[in-house]
Amino acid sequence: MNSTVTTGTETSVWGGGNQPLGASYGKLMMWFFLVSDALTFSGFLAAYGFSRFKFIETWPIADEVFTHVPFFHGNYPMIYVAFMTFILIMSSVTMVLAVDAGHKMKKNAVIWYMFATVIGGIIFVGSQAWEWGTFIKGDHGALETKGGRILQFVKADTGERASLADFAASIPGERIIHERKNGLWFFQEPALTSVSLEEVVQGFKANSNILIRTELINEEGEKTVLDRKSSLAKLAEATQVVEGANLIHNEYGSRLFADFFFFITGFHGFHVFSGVVLNIVIFFNVIMGTYERRGHYEMVEKVGLYWHFVDLVWVFVFTFFYLV
Template structure:
C-alpha cells in the first residue's frame, strides 16, 4: 500500500480525527456538499421547466404579460416589482457577508446588526413573494377555456388585453347559483362559480364589435400572441367550456396550466428555502446576542448560515432569469 501512495497517510491523527481535509472545517464542508445537492435539485426543476417550455415553445405564456403588477399602483409595469425583490435579496446577501466579515474580526455588535438587517431583508422578500402569488392566483383579466384545452383571452380593437368585466353584460343565462353550505340538502358547498357564465360571455362577444379573441399561439415574427378575426374568434369561442379567473394548479388564465404548476412549485420551493433561511438566521441571531460565539472564540456558525443564505440568493438569480426574463 505504502508503495502506491506518494505521501504516507498512516499517521495516527489522520485516522483518529482532528485533521481538516482541504483546510475546511467539517461543518462548512458539509454545508457546501448540502448546497451542491440542493443546487442539483433546483437545476432539475429548472431543467424540467426548460423541457416543458421547449415542448410548448409556440404557445408559452409571455412573462411580461403575466407579472405586471406593483402593490398600491394601478397599471401595467412588467419587471419592476420582481426587480425590486431581486435587489432586496442581493442586498440581504450583502449584509449577511458583512456579518460574516465582522465575525472574523470578533465585532459582536456589528454582527448583530448585520444579521438583523439580513433577517428583515428576508422577510421583505418572502412577503413580496406572497403578494406575487396572491396576484397570480387572483388573476388580472379572466379568460375562457375551450373543450380542446386552449385558453382564449380578450383584447380590444387596439390589441390590448381587456378584462371580462370590461365587456361582459347581461344575465348569466345558465341559472347557476353558488351552492353554499347553508342552503344545500346536506352540509356541503359547491365549487366557486365564476362571476360570468360562458353563455353570457359568448353573447357579449357577439354583440360587441370592438372585442376580439387572442389565442395562445405565438407569432414567430413578432413574438406576440395571435389575435383572431371576429368570425374565427366566434367559432373558437363556441367551444368554450369554462370561465377561468386567475391561476391555480388546474387552470391558468394566462395560458398553459403547467406554467402555473411550475411557477407555484419552483418559486414555492425557493420561498420555502428563504423561509427556513430566515428561521435559521433568527436562531443564529439570538445566539450572537447571547454571546455563544464570543465564548466559543469564533463566528464560524455565522459563516455557515451565510453560505446557505447566499445559496438562496444564487437560486433566485436563476429563477429570476428563467421565469421573468428569458
C-alpha cells in the same frame, strides 16, 4: 475552525486531524447540502425547460403575466421582480458583512448586520406572497376550451387586453343552493366566477370591438389575435370561464406554467423562509454572546453560506421564469 486537534506527527496522514480541503467539518457538510440542494433546484428548472420546449409555441409570455407593482395601477412588467432580486442581493451583502464582522470579533456589528439580513429576508418572503396572491387572483380573466386551451380577449382598436367584465353582458340569474333540508347528502358546489360563460358569449357577440387572442405565439413573438370571424368560431369551443390561476386552471395560458410557478417559487420561498428562521436563531445566539464565548463566529459563516445559496438560486429562477 480549530475544533480539531492534530494528533500524531505532522507527516502522518493516518493519524487523523487533517483538513485536506482546509474547511471545518460543519462548513464542509453545509457545502455538501448546498451542492445537493443546487441539484434539486436544477432538476426543477430543467423540468421547467422540458415543459417549455415541449410547448414552445404556446407558452405564456412572462412579461404579460407579472405586470403588477403594489400600490400602483398600470402595466409595469418585471419592475417588482427586479426590486425583489435587489432586496435579496442586498440582504446577501449584509450577511457577508456580518460574516466579515464576525472574523474581526465585532459582536455589535454582527448583531446589526444579522438584523438587516433578517429584515431583507422577511421583505422578500412578503413580496413573494404578494406575487402569489396577484397571480392566483388573476388579471383579465379568460375562457377555457374543451381541449384546455385558453382564449383571452383584446380590444380591436387599441390592441390592449380586455377584461371579461369590460364586455360581458349581464344576464340576471339565480343560483339555487342545495340545502340539507332538500336532501340527505351535501353536494359540494364549485365557486362561481364573476361572470358566467353565457354572459361572456353574449357580450362578445354584442361588442364588435373585442377579438380573441389565442395561446399561439406568432413570428413576431407575440400571441396570435384572431379576426372577428374566426373569433366567433373559436368562441363556440369555450367550455368555462377561468379567472386567476391554480394548479388545474390558468387564465394566463398553459396550466403547466402555473404549476411550475407555484412549485419552483414556492420551494424557493420555503428556502427563504427557513433561511430567515435560521438567521433569527443565529441572531439571538450572537446577542447572547454564544459565539463570543466560543471564540469564533463560524456559525454565522455557515448560515451565511445557506443564505447566499438562496440568493444564488433566485438569480436563476429570476432568469428562467421572468426574463428568458
